[in-house]
Amino acid sequence: MLLLTNIGQLVQTMAGIPARRRDLRAIECLKNAALFISGNKIIGMGEADMVMPHPIIKDAESRTMIIDCGGRVVIPGLVDAHTHPVFAEPRLVDFEKRIKGANYEEIAKAGGGIRSSIAKVRAADEQALVKSTRDVLDRMLEHGTTTVECKSGYGLSWESERKSLRAIREAAKGWPGTVSATFLGAHVVPKEFEKKRKDYVALLCQQMIPAVAKEKLAQFVDVFIEKGAFSTDEAIRIFEAAATHDLKIRAHVGQLSPAELRPLMRFQPASLDHVDHVTGADVKMLAKSGTVAVLVPGANYFLGGKSYPDARRLIDAGVAVALATDYNPGTSPMLNMQMAMSLACTQMRMSPAEAVVASTLNAAYSLGLNRAKGSIEPPKEADLAIFDCDDYREIPYWFGSNRCWMTIAKGKIAWQRDNKS
Ligand SMILES: [Zn+2]
Missing domain, CATH: 3.20.20.140 (Metal-dependent hydrolases)
Structure with a gap:
């Protein structure tokens, strides 16, 4: 089990599939969020203050790896x-x-x-x-x-x-x-x-x-x-x-x-x-x-x-x-x-x-993969990109450099920057 805490912005798409017109820009940013992953799947997410004291989380804590995202931005992989x-x-x-x-x-x-x-x-x-x-x-x-x-x-x-x-x-x-x-x-x-x-x-x-x-x-x-x-x-x-x-x-x-x-x-x-x-x-x-x-x-x-x-x-x-x-x-x-x-x-x-x-x-x-991928929602696969930014708009803003801090694929840390500070 994997628990991401202290997420500055958790970017969720609110769109129909495929996203057209206004749907293409319909995203919602959950602030101060936590995200729970079991196996390769997203199980749930919410405001950290609400999620963390939940009995299920408390019960699973000993079996769970916790990643402190340090206020960074999490978007779908x-x-x-x-x-x-x-x-x-x-x-x-x-x-x-x-x-x-x-x-x-x-x-x-x-x-x-x-x-x-x-x-x-x-x-x-x-x-x-x-x-x-x-x-x-x-x-x-x-x-x-x-x-x-x-x-x-x-x-x-x-x-x-x-x-x-x-x-x-x-x-x-x-x-x-x-x-x-x-x-x-x-x-x-x-x-x-x-x-x-x-x-x-x-x-x-x-x-x-x-x-x-x-x-x-x-x-x-x-x-x-x-x-x-x-x-x-x-x-x-x-x-x-x-x-x-x-x-x-x-x-x-x-x-x-x-x-x-x-x-x-x-x-x-x-x-x-x-x-x-x-x-x-x-x-x-x-x-x-x-x-x-x-x-x-x-x-x-x-x-x-x-x-x-x-x-x-x-x-x-x-x-x-x-x-x-x-x-x-x-x-x-x-x-x-x-x-x-x-x-x-x-x-x-x-x-x-x-x-x-x-x-x-x-x-x-x-790619015909939208049932499993492309957005952060249960029970999709936990494919996530975590960026060293306070706001998702910084991802295209800081062009020419790599702002990715960690990549999670199918519920596992697939890559992380050496310097985690
Ligand atoms: Zn080509």
Whole structure:
């Protein structure tokens, strides 16, 4: 048993699921709070003055580990709903080219971009990928992230995609948090299929997706729908194969150029991610759907663009919005959800409360995990991030530094800062 006392602010979401419009900023801060955890579950919470003298607490005291939070802020463990952690090297050449003015397409044409990560992943030993993925997950935990969606997508052959998904599964074993895996074989068309894209789509649909399902390597199938990657028609074929094999859908869409969302909606995608370019009609349609728009402002920041996804337009129309890091070696080498929240506030005009709910409850919903995660309420799993702040609004305010003091995952201390004072 675990008892958290002396919580300065316990941040509770008050929203419907998924949270839309006003619900997205409907949070309540319980002051001077205590929170009781039994096993991996949240049992109850309340004002410390009320909770502490309760006979159940008194009775359990000898069997209970007490954590004095020192007046700090407790929020639900952060949920990162979009990451690409399985790669072998950073892309520093692309980084410098972009600084000198090359754009995404020019970098890809010069042999950089996604394809430049492929050779390294194909050559990598599975254990090396397990280790690098686990290192990333561990560092995410240090930043308060307890649930992570991890995509494959830098292998693009069955052997290397399987290796990547197995690396995600192995890295997740024994990791204190929760991992959800996504098959992104449709990231780009690999070079050897450049002149026969149809054959690659057929390989995805007829061999890779059935094998992913058979080996239970992923819960989701993702497609990068973009010029230079996959067309909407190709995505539809891939999603049909995914649906046949009971795999759920997410997609990268409208990041660099406009894309039509309507043809995708019959697959009831769990999420459509990026959505920088989206029409008014599609915004209305999204607002009526259960699909979450996962916004990844780290990519806009790192690509040096002037514009960000129009979060206000989406939220005000009633779209369920979540935030994620899009952690990847090319366009968003950022694993800190606090920074994603800060960018959401300063660049997309989301309020700190909206950033919190988008990074917890709605992100968990997009992964189908909202029954167990995303808010602090019994009997959900005790995934918590404790921040060295007096007020939750400081989390996006102190940008560029890590304010996380302790991370609790499934009821256990998963990480804590060495200096606990
Ligand atoms: Zn991505």
